[in-house]
Amino acid sequence: MDSQQDGGVPIDAIDEVTYWSIVWGQFKKNKLAYGGFWATIGLVALAIYAPVIVLERPFYISYANAEGVSVTEFPWFWSLFDRLLFENGIDVFFNILLVASPLAILSGFVIARMAKGNPVKIRSKLWRRLVGTWLVLLVVVTVVVSLNPSSYPFVDYRDIYAQGVAQSELAKVTGKEATQIPSAIFPPVAQSFRNAELSEVLVDAGGNHLLGTDNRGRDVFARMIYGTRIALTIGVVAVSIYLFIGVILGALAGFFAGKVDMAVLRLIEIMRCFPTLLLIMTLVAFVDDPTIWHVMLIIGVVRWTGPARLVRGEFLKLRGEDFVAAAVASGVPQWRVIFRHVLPNALSPVLVNATFGVAVCILIEATLSFLGLGDASAPSWGETLNIGKQNGELIMILAPGFAIFITVSLLNLVGEGLRDALDPKLRR
């Protein structure tokens, strides 16, 4: 998309300036949006590295087992892909990311190093290949891991550790021969996001439980952290689904105009007649056992009309341009004209729409879970909010409310920054 054409500048210098580097430079000027962008990256990192912060299994434990033999285990690493602990596909995906993302970043550095000094075209090609390879790899690994779930017998390591310590203390006091003192490294918050502990129901915040526990004795803080995963996935996946539908339909409508346009527009109008939330709630009610994937799919199927209209508008504007006429005249097949020539030029408004869309989807999911229509097993923020409301626990209302507020605000900041950066009229 190097559309800059100017006479007297050396060809290499032109090469350095791409459309996206201009946008990025523009985006950086908006300090709030720029900060928001990095905070969002931080949020993603939090979602990916949640088990490093919160999990009840130790990274490493060494203790004397029932027969008195010293054992050293690394339960944390095994539990990452234990379907008895992480039963949700989202968690599996994020745990794979947890392993893969450092490698991906590393390979990114290597590529950057390798590509130094090459022209932009080659560099961007390399980058595209890198990202593509990683995406394919991720999806393949996630599917393989999900289809071949591994699991391990349940062991309460916190209990083993506590008992071992108690025993050795007892041995110290009684002066008996000391058994092995267990040593272990737990994550900073050694709490479970799903294990119900009936002796600790509705514990107040503080102490072992940073934000207290809910009415099943589950740690609220742990659920908040793992809820980040749910929220972000919901946002991204649901938006991807509706972008996919909306962009294709919008592109076809805009490009062919006439009857196709008529049909798609009527379809959009029909969809927009129904209040989105009501439509989603109706559809969710039809699913017997709504999992988090159903919820995403339903949100995606319902909300595609926005991007469809945007893309259609852009296409209507662009289809008369010379470069389209040129492409058609040189015999390029229609699908290629649509998706390779016109679409890249029509995407920027959709991108802004998508950023805001992620925020909206997070809100919708929280609403559904709050109403009890979401996935019952996922530690969603909305569900915590619902339990908090049912039990009148202020902290369980404030914490998820705050988390939703932060996430949605950050995404909106980024969206706004992006919108300004993409708008040529605002460029200085």
Place this chain on the structure above:
Amino acid sequence: MSRNLTVQLMTAGLMLALLIAIVINVVQFNSIEATTLEIRQKVDKNQKDLADIQDRLKKGVSVGNGGGGTTANAGGDNSGAVKLTVEDPDAKGQLVSVDPTPLMAPDAVPGGTLNIPAGSDFKGWNFLVESSTDVSAVQDVLVHGLLARRSYADPNKWHADLAQSVIVSDDFKTYHVKLRKGVKWHKPAVDFSNPRYKWLDKDHELTSDDFKFFFEMLLDDKVQGAASKRGYYKDDFDRIEIINDYEFKLHWNKKTYQSKAYSLEIFPVPRWLYAYDEDGNAYSPEIIGVKFNSHWYNDRAIGIGPYRFVEAKPGEYVKLERFPDYFGGRVAIDKINIYVVKDNDRRLLMFKKNEVDFFSMTPTQYRQEILEGEDDSPFKNGRYTITKFLRLAYRYIGWNQKSELFKDKRVRTAMTHAFDRERILSEVWVGLGKVVTSGFFYSSPAYDKSIEPYPFDLNKAKALLEEAGWVDSDGDGIRDKVIGGKKTKFEFRLYIYNNSAEYKALADIYKEDLVKIGVVLNVTPLDWPIMQKRMEDKDFEAFTGGWGLDWEPDPHQLWHSSQADAPKASNFISFKNAEADEIIDTGRKTFDPAERTKLFHRFHAIMHEEQPYTFFSVPTTVFVTNERYQNFKIQKPRPHALHRLGWIKEK
């Protein structure tokens, strides 16, 4: 400039004057209104007093004729209470006695309106076709149409109601009923100014024919709504024999214990209304069953009880008013409004705002308002009255005994051991209930209290599973077993009610405990109709459920093997046990209370041994009444039913 200022000042002054005038006016109007209101209230009160006096006079006269004891003296208690009599109370086989409790408490003040909430919408008002608890709660007050009713004090005793005498033959096969004379039906709730309904505008007296019509409709297969009520009569009931307008006999095929309750709890259904279409033309015998099932009057109610149906708005309210010609005497409350409020929180809010006079609390509300409430809140300082009682019901987890997983009783027992009943009850249901070990009502003699519930013990559960052949052979943390040459993992699905926060918590907790013993539980919340369908199709592995109980137990419906394969029968889990069958059959023929108790205790032991269900708990219901509602009482066998003894204390 200055001219302008003057104009502005003048305008401001004018506005001020106008404002003052308006204020004065409003105050004047208000005082006039207040006076008017006062006068109107006075007139109302006078009218009420007058009606009262008339009432008392009327009752006084009728009592005098009936050879009664009370006279209507102006300052007397039980104003207007009629002494109902039973014909020859000492006759052999006489089943009914006189209810000694007066309809109006001695200190009761007549008049007032009672406002109560209902949890769900009323689908219809034909009592034979509708069977939801909300409708039957109103039926008891309004229709008051049973031959006899169970005593409040001792539910094993029967008090005469529409019958003046019910004499049972020695072989318990024939019930000879003599009806009370001069009992008047309510007038239908139709618009009599419309000439179309002129044919209904007359008084009708209760006769034997109304009971005959009840049986005709009950036993007609075309009346689909009565299917659940038909069950018992279909097998053992023979016929009704009309002797005259006030006398009839009920004949049964077999001598069965339950026939007594089923004979005494029948209610009349008026032929003069339900056998006719809206214009007063009689239906032909071929179509009457279908027409009755969806009769034009089914959206309203007809009865002979102390309250008359006035109007209903679906999804909003039902209004009842006192029936002045009620044969039993005067009840205290004049009007009853029932509001349909589905949301739990809204019911609480309405109660706090005095819009309803009583409601039943959810466990969460109980915890918030009573366990954790401020000491000076009206829930705790004595302003509201809290009534707690064990409901005639129980909750359980049902195991499909056709499933490979739950065929073995050792597995089912292990499941019970892994289910932390005591703690779940105390934490999730805030202790509202009692852990039970069988389906008999906890406070009834049939329940054997000597049987201790299996304790929560994961090690015992593990041992039992291993004994049953479920071991973790491949070290993946999930138990497995080779069934029919195929390795099966112990993983199953539990259906729970969709709209209950408590059941969701129960499932979450149970799931975590089961993982610890190598069993994977998946939870699926379902709406009730879908769940019911899956259960009828036997398309489930396990589900959470609850049953309401009869005062006199008859385990046939749930536990008899004949009900295991019958379509739509309630033995969803396909429980079959030869000894249990025998006890059920013997129990139906046994009349001696001690003998029955012995039988049921044995049955209880079988239940405990077999664990067809993991019996969970009998629920405690918490009713809250405000200071207006006096003399609130609960009838043990039918706590959901409104009673007629309350009165309203206005400030």
